[in-house]
Amino acid sequence: MWRFKHSQIYKSIFRHGYEDTKENRIRQIRSNIFLHVHPAKIPEHAMKIRFTWCMGGITFFLFLVETVTGILLMFYYRPVPEYAYLDIKYLEFDVPFGVVLRNLHRWAAHLMVITIMLHMLRVFLTGSYKPPREFNWVVGVTLLVLTFLLSFTGYLLPWDQLAYWAITVGTNMVRSMPVIGHEGPFAVVDKYHDVRFMLLGGTEIGGNALLRFYVLHIMALPSAALIFIGVHFWRIRKDGGISRPL
Amino acid sequence: MNKQERKYVFPDLAFMEFLTAVALTIILIVWALLANAPLMEIASPARSENPSKAPWYFVGLQELLVYFDPWMAGVIIPMIIIICLAVIPYLDRNPHGSGGYSLSLRKFAVINFIFGFSMWAILIFIGYFFRGPNWQIYLPWESWEQVKDLEENLWSLNPVIGLIFIAAYFCLFMILPGMIKKDFHKRYGPIRYVIVMLALASMYFVPVKIFLRLAFGIKYVLVTPWFNV
Helix, strand or coil, rough: CHHHHHHHHHHHHHHCCCCCHHHHHHHHHHHCCCCCCCCEEHHHHCHHHHHHHHHHHHHHHHHHHHHHHHHHHHHCCCCCCHHHHHHHHHHHCCCCCHHHHHHHHHHHHHHHHHHHHHHHHHHCCCCCCCCCCCHHHHHHHHHHHHHHHHHHHHCCCCCCCHHHHHHHHHHHHHCCCCCCCCCCCCCCCCCCCCCCHHHHEEEEEEEEEEEHHHHHHHHHHHHHHHHHHHHHHHHHHHCCCCCCCC | CHHHHEEHHHHHHHHHHHHHHHHHHHHHHHHHHHCCCCCCCCCCCCCCCCCCCCCCHHHHHHHHCCCCCCHHHHHHHHHHHHHHHHHHHHHHHCCCCCCCCCHCHHHHHHHHHHHHHHHHHHHHHHHHCCCCCCCHEECCCCHHHHHHHCCCCEEECHHHHHHHHHHHHHHHHHHHHHHHHHHHHHHCCHHHHHHHHHHHHHHHHHHHHHHHHHHHECCCCCCCCECCC
């Protein structure tokens, strides 16, 4: 083992040892791609659970849980009306732990909506949106909206009654958007050109709608969320870490 | 901030994050083992659910459908909420209370925010637990088999009176804060002041409208050929 640890291969992967020195503690953060989003040192105050409730971090962790479980679910799911529901049933009855996988994906999503709201509440109550963090609050609001959209687009995918009629309620509201919805005030488009048509890929919920919601859910929205999460975290560092009393 | 108060992120914070992640994973797995995500019969356009409830985080908006037209409840109100949330840091000029819990220094901001936040939660709560077939009020232990009366006697205000009411309502928001606190207006500057008061007036219009509907059966305060409020 000692020899291996001093081999070129080991050293090319792990650049430093474990010794508990000040220098090494800093290197452990700075030389690790997953940890380097942190600064090497932070004010004691920023570590208090009573201050942050850990809600931002938990929300991010839930996003990772959603990504991992979501990718696993993609192995079993086909976004076609003929198969979608059967694939969920297959997950439930035939895939080992398939039902647990789906439950994890659903409950983590619900929890994520709750934790992101609580995170926003915490940031507001601690006045953490004040200068210089104004823009990061706006990025946060964007992430909140993306979280809602991710949750919403995931809803249709099981293709059961609950999914179908929940999306019906949602897209019927879109139908009455002012100007760009065909039943809304000041409508300038008919039902074949309005925003609901664009969302559903038709005038009714069918195969096109399922595919669109699927692509939005697994690619478009997560990519957008990932970019904004990156900006959000980067901004925290650039704005001098999480907020503290002035 | 002096140097002594700083701590190394590794291992203290990194381990705390790790432990939180482990704890959360355990909680999620236990939750996923104990409770199954809902799955009903296969989707059928021919058979509509009654009530068909939106996902719970949107039930608050769905609950607003009782009191507002769909484009208000589903589009305008959410858009106002999102835009107003996003511009908060640019409206709030209070330099105090940054980086700590400080209700006493930011009463105005905190009270109004908590009001909006609670309204969101309460509407979801009512929509999720207290609504049954035809979106009528059902207590959680009441059977949905018993169909409730749909009868409602709703009326709308005369357009002139409605317009006066709306105008008076918004004027009240413009004038009242200036009367209660003299420096309010000065602190915000004219444009910021108008935006803040418009936002607050819009937010408090929701409970006002709900009250008017429940107490007096008023469907619309203002009816126009183009839209109703």
